[in-house]
Structure formats: C-alpha cells, structure tokens
Amino acid sequence: MIERSPFFDALTYAVMIIGLILVVIPFWVVIVAASQSLQEVSRVPISLLPSDQLWVNLSEAWARADLGPKMLNSFIVAIGVTIGKITLAAMSAFAIVFFSFKARMICFWLIFITLMLPLEVRIVPTYAIAANALLPFQVILDTFGISWLVQAVSGIQVSLNWNLLNSYTGLILPLVATATGTFLYRQFFMTIPDELAEASKMDGASAMEFFRDVLIPLSRTNMLALATIMFVGSWNQYLWPLLITTDRANFGTVVMQLKALIPAQNGTPDWNVTMAGALIIMLPPLLVVAFMQRWFVRGLISRDK
C-alpha cells in the first residue's frame, strides 16, 4: 500500500468482509443449528442466532452415531498415517538424494509416478488388493516356481494371505503409500549443501548417523508442516475407509458417520443433531489448521512446488 487511497481501502475492507461472510456462513450455520431445538431448527425461515440446546444435541449425536469409538479410530488412523508417512518419506528421500546406487533413478520415478493418481481414481483395483494384500507376492512365487519348490522340498504349501479388510493396517497402509511426503523431503534435502554431509564424513559419522544427527534435526519444521497436512488429510478420508470397513461398528471412522446422521427420508428432520455431529467431526482438523496455521501453510506451499 503505497499511496493514500481511502476509497480503495474501503473497497478492500468491504471485499474482505464479504469474503469472510461467505467463508464463515457454513460454520455459523452448523454452530447455530447444533444449538437449536427440533422446533427451532425446523422453523422456516430459520433463526440465525444460537440457542441453548448445544450440549443436548452434541450428546445425542455422540450417542446416535456412536462417535466415541469412531473418534478413537479416526485418531488412530490419522496419527498412524502421519507417523508412517513422515518416517517412510524421510527414509526414502534420504536414499534418493544422498546415495548413488544403480537403480536410483528407477526407484525415484516409481515412487513419483504415484503422485499422479490419487486414491479415488484407483479405488476398484486397490480394493481388490485389500482382500489379500500379499497376492502379488503369491503370484510372483507361483510364477517363478518357487512355491512349487518349497512344497516339493519341505511339504509346506506356500499360501500367503493377508486380509486387510476391517483392520487398522488396512485403513492406514494404503494412505501411507503415496509420494507426497517424499516429494517434500526431497525438495528440502536438495537444499542441504554437500559440504555438510562431507564434514560429517570427516568427523567419522556413518550415513545413518548423519541422517539421525544432522538431517532429522534440520527437518524439524518441515516435519511439522508435513504432519499438519497429513493429519488433516487422513482424518478427512472418506472413500477409502468406506470401502475397507464392512464392520462399521468397530472400524468405522468418524467421517463415515456423517451420512448416518442425515435425517431419514420420512423420519424426523432433526438437522440440529446432524449439525451437532458435523461440528464434533469437523473440530479436530479445524483446530489443527487454525492453530498450526503457519506450519500448515508452509507445508502446503513447499510441497506442491
């Protein structure tokens, strides 16, 4: 802002206020509706002021959608994916950037091509895998005659079976498999000067010691940034948990319950309970974004560039 431009300044504030209203309206509606009684929420037109039924609705939603265990599941998944992704990504990026081995470029491309296809686009085949995750290995062993060999020699039939349905591993592993974190780490590791690794070599440190004592401490902020994005992203996963859990009661995540809270076609239109449930479900990732904003934004920007 260089010159004094009162008119333009007023316009700026006006635009920002309108933007604020647009962005906040859904939040406001959710909070207000979640605090209203059935009569209030069914009133046409509805009142945009909060009422006093918040706790009542929250408890009702919690009970009806069985949110307790589901919240736990969501947390387990989100934290599992976050930790898994950060660890794997750091290791893979370290290998790609700091080592020279023959298949380096092939591995690099193998991993980065996965960036091109988000999960939703390959749900059908990925689901097939869930029934038996070890199938590819079974096929390889069969094709190369190894299972026949093993059977002939020891009488043991090789039958690999790892069913991922209705399990935490099934919920977590496929989400960990993508390359987004690896990309971020790679970008960051590329900015580390060669001299740093060479100095550590002169100091007698091994590769893993360099990784542990130099790289990881330096990537702390990056890790935090990545963690916030991963947490929000995995908490908000909908399609994959939907497919992989048939036993919804035990393994469903919280986001899946939203649909169940929608008033039935011919039932009571208790949207107030629905909104209360939505409020609970929206809260964790919203808190992460609101309070960890600096890291969050940083992670977003550096990750996709």
Add this chain to the structure above:
Amino acid sequence: MAQITIKGVKKNYAKTAVIHGVDVNIEAGEFVVILGPSGCGKSTLLRMIAGLEEISGGEIAIDGTVVNQLEPRERGCAMVFQNYALYPHMTVRQNIGYSLKVAKLPKAERDARVMKVAQSVSLEPFLDRRPGELSGGQRQRVAMARAMVREPKVFLFDEPFSNLDAKLRVAMRAEVRRLHRDLGVTSVFVTHDQTEAMTLADKLIIMNAGNVEQIGKPTEVYNNPASRFVADFIGSPAMNLFEGEFDAEGQFMHGTGGKMNVSQLNGVRVPGRKVVLGVRPEGVRRTGADTHGAIPAVVDYVEELGASRLIHADANGSRIVALDNDTAEIKSGTPVHLSLADSALHLFSLEDGRRISH
C-alpha cells in the same frame, strides 16, 4: 528541471525517530549525492522525496509546491531502484513505455519516445527482450531509460550501482554523468560508496544516523570536513585521527606519552581541551631526524600501491599512516621520522566531533 527544498524533515517509524531534522536546498539542475553508511537514513530521505514514504515532520517542496500530501505520480519524479524493479513479464520496450501507457499517450508517440531514449542508452538491440535475458548492466540501463522516458523534473537514484561489479560500476558512473550533462535534470543520488559520491556530485550531503553531517562541494568536504565523522568517512586511505589534548606548552599529547609540535594550529591549542587531531596520509611525509617538529616513529608494515606506498607506523602508541613515493625498501621495525604538512591539519572536538576552526 526543478528545485527542491527540504525543510526540517523528520521520519519516525512507530516510536523510533529515524531522521532527526534535515534541511537541504537543491538547486535546479544540480546533481546532489546523499552519502552515508548503511542505516543512516539516506534511502529513507530519498523515498520521502519520491512519495514512497510518509513524511513525519517538516516539509518537502518541489519547485515551490509543497509535496507532502501528493502521491508519487503527482510529484514529477522518476526513480531508478537498487534492484532495478523491472517488470519481468514485459519486454524492454514495454517496461520503458509503461508510464507513457498509463498516461494514455497514443501508441505512435509512445514508440517514438521509447526509441529515442533506448538509443541514448544503447538499448536498441534489446527492445524486444525480457529482463530475464539481460545482463546486470543492461538491466540497469533499462531502469534508467524507464526513468528518462518520462522527462521528469527530478531524477532519483537509490544506490543503483551497488549490485554491479567494479568495472561496470565505473562505466555506469560515466554514463550517468554524461546523461546529466546532456539532459541537465535535477538529480538526487544515494550511495554508500564515497568514490562514487566524489566523482558524481555537484553537491554532497553526508548523512549519519539520521542527521546531516555536512553539505558542500566534494573538494570542500574533502579539504574542510565539518566533523570527525566526515573526516573519517571521506578519503581513501582514511585520515589519520589522533585523540589527545594540548599541554601547557601547546604541544599535542597523544598515545602513550607522545608529543607533536603543531605550532601551525594557532589560537586553538587550549591546554586541557580534549581534541582529535586529523591529518591525511598525503599530509604525512618522511623526513630527516633534525627537521623541526619531526615525529619519531617505528615502521609497522608497508602497503605497496604501485605508484606509491603507504607506510603504517607506530608513534608512541598512536597509529600513523604516511603516503610515500620513495622506492627504497623499508623494513618493518625501522625507525623513521615523519612531519606533518602545515595546510593539512584538522582539529575536532572529542566530545561532539565538530570541527574546531583555526
């Protein structure tokens, strides 16, 4: 070309005063250089003239009109930025012509003016290139052309050459001098490089920590520095400065018991007064031991400059540098005698650094 009057101008950022009251008169057509170390406020002062910074106190008038409340575009100034600030997505031609486009000049006239200016700074072959494809020197010329094409009343330069290498800097200085000679536009040029300042300026403004230390022609500032700061800042190699005081006989006591006979300084050798004695290296000569007023010293090391050399010596605990044209070798540790040229002595108060006239 315009005349600029700066009266009592102050600048505050929040509670901190950055410029404490500057009074300067810039004549029409003058090339004024504001010189000072980093953080002295010179760029801030320039930006206040441009309208890019608010003026916290005092007033600035261009051609008699007070411009405090005027927007940059209403002041008639053009600016050349330190990092050129060229529009990366536009060609050189579009960069230069942008201000004319904003002023809604018809295309034909725009093109003609851009061409004329481009020719005057030898940018014709590059008109359709983008800044990213140009060298540092070429970009700098585009920045200048952009300022020139507006035919402004005042040119403002904000350390435009600090990003160029030494040789290019010398060439650009010559360019700026030539343009000023041809166009005669009032120019205010900010730099921290004193050689640049000395070669370009009609008038020098030396600033330090938000204050003006001295205003004057380069030779004036060089020969009669108004304060210790100016004496130290201007001139390379730097002036010798000795802190000390006069004894009862009028001898200058310095260092660890050294005494200098400076009888040339009449009327100001007040005993007990704490002063700083200044003399430039070219005013310190090697001499025989029996010369009146010779100062005994021991050579510390010799700096070869090619055509001459600088002898760094120690005289009773005070460092002294002498300019010497002799070629005979001097070893470190050799005792020598130095004399101070009459006309080259300066005296400053130790307290406030201001010049004590004599």
Add this chain to the structure above:
Amino acid sequence: MERRAVYRNKVLPWLLIGPQLLLVLVFFYWPTSQALYWAFTLEQPWGGGNLWAGLDNFLYIFRDDRYWGTVLRSGFYALAATGLSMLVALTLASFVDRALKGTKLFQSVFIWPYAIAAPAAGVAFRFIFSPEAGLVGAVNDIWPGIWDPATNGMHALAMVIVCHAWLGIGYNFVFFLAALQMIPRSINEAGAMDGARPFRRMFDLQLPLIAPTAFFLLIMNIISSFTDSFGLIDTMTEGGPIGQTEVMVYKIYVDGFKGLDYSGAAAQSIVLMLLVIGLTFVQFKWVERRVHYN
C-alpha cells in the same frame, strides 16, 4: 539431482527406500495391473477365470449414453467448481495482499475450508440448501417449489458445485497469496512511480506475474473435482435425482461396488486414470518450465 552423491553403501539405500517401494508396489502398481487385467477381460458368470475381451469393455462403456452423460457432467462440474473457487480465492488473496491493518485476522479464516472433510461440508450444505429447511429453502415459502434439489437435477448439481467451490477456497487462497507475496515490493513501487494506480497495478503487474501459480491451481482444482467430489455426492445426493449428479468417480463406485460390474468399473477407472495422468503431465511440463521466468 546431479549432486556429488555422498554415500556409496550398497545395501543401505535399499533398506531405506524398501518400505515405501514395497507399499507402492503393493498398493499402486499391482492394483493398477489388476485393473488393466479386468478392463481387458470379462468374468465368466459361473466362475472359472476370466476371458479375454479385448477392447470390448471399453467399447461397451463408450457406446453407453449414460456414460457420456457422466463424462460431460464431470467436465461441467470441473470447470464450474474450479472457476468459481479460483475466482473467489484470487479476489480475496489480491485484497489481503495489500496488508491493511487487521488483515491477518481475515487471512486466518480464509484458510479454514481446507480443514473440512468433504462429507462434513456436504452435510452442512445439504442442510443449508434443503428445500424443506429454513435457509435457502425459505424461498419455497414465497414461491413454492422454486428451489428443489431433491427433484431438480440442475439444482442438485448447482448445490454440489457450490459446496465444492467453497471447499477449495482455502487451498487456492494459500497459493494465490503466497504467489502475490513473492512479487518484490519494488515492482509495485516502480509501478506507482510510473503513475499506475493500485487497481491498475493489480491487473498490469500482479496478475501476469502469478500466471504460473494460476495454471498450477487450475490443474490441481480440476483433478480435485474428479476426486473430492465423491465425498460430496455420496453425502448430498448419492448421484441423484435419477443420476443427474453422477460424475465419473461416482459411477465407478456405483458400478463396481453396488452393481458388482468389475470389468466395467475397471474400464472406467482406466479411462479416468488416463485423464488424470494427462492433466498431471501437462501441469508438470508447463509449470516447471514457466516457473523460472526470473
């Protein structure tokens, strides 16, 4: 990646990259090859393996009008949601960039939509746009039946698109703001010295310089409209009324998991995959090239 690669261990890199490589093989490449298998074969009705079907599965879906309806709908959805979202985000970012007093507050809020799961937004917007409830539905009191996403396909699609656009505002805003803030201040100052007013500076100087970011966001938004739309549609309309909000990814879900037509779903998946790969490729090539304009 041409650096003096520092370590020459033979085994260690494999141990480091192994886990991710394994996961990627199992959860990406194997399923993709399976999808190809299914897309090019047909399951026999009474078991006994699959028969080679060549391009039959593809031809089948390409001959299906309903499939093309879905494709067109997906395209419309992509453009409408992307356009709306990016426009709003750009406007907000441009004004926030001016950094007037108190802007930081607005800035933090504008990011919030990114934190919201698609189904959560879906549920909230479903309520807001519900024809029986008292928000947007209130207009039905004055003109009965004027707003009815339950039976009017266009209304339903509009509702989903608006919700999707809202969700995207956070992401787009972050990137636009970052791009604007990367423009050196002196360029704006030079523009001011050249006589350009703030509005003019926005158009002449700032917008052209964020073009690479805009292009990047365009592609990311379009891809997101193919993927994130699932959560929205499943919660808001389930593809209804009468399939009028069915987009490509939803049709795959319905055909594959409800209709158990694995071959058909696989073929559709392949088509969608190629589309997304194509878009990502374009983005990669174009953006990487143009990002280095300075």
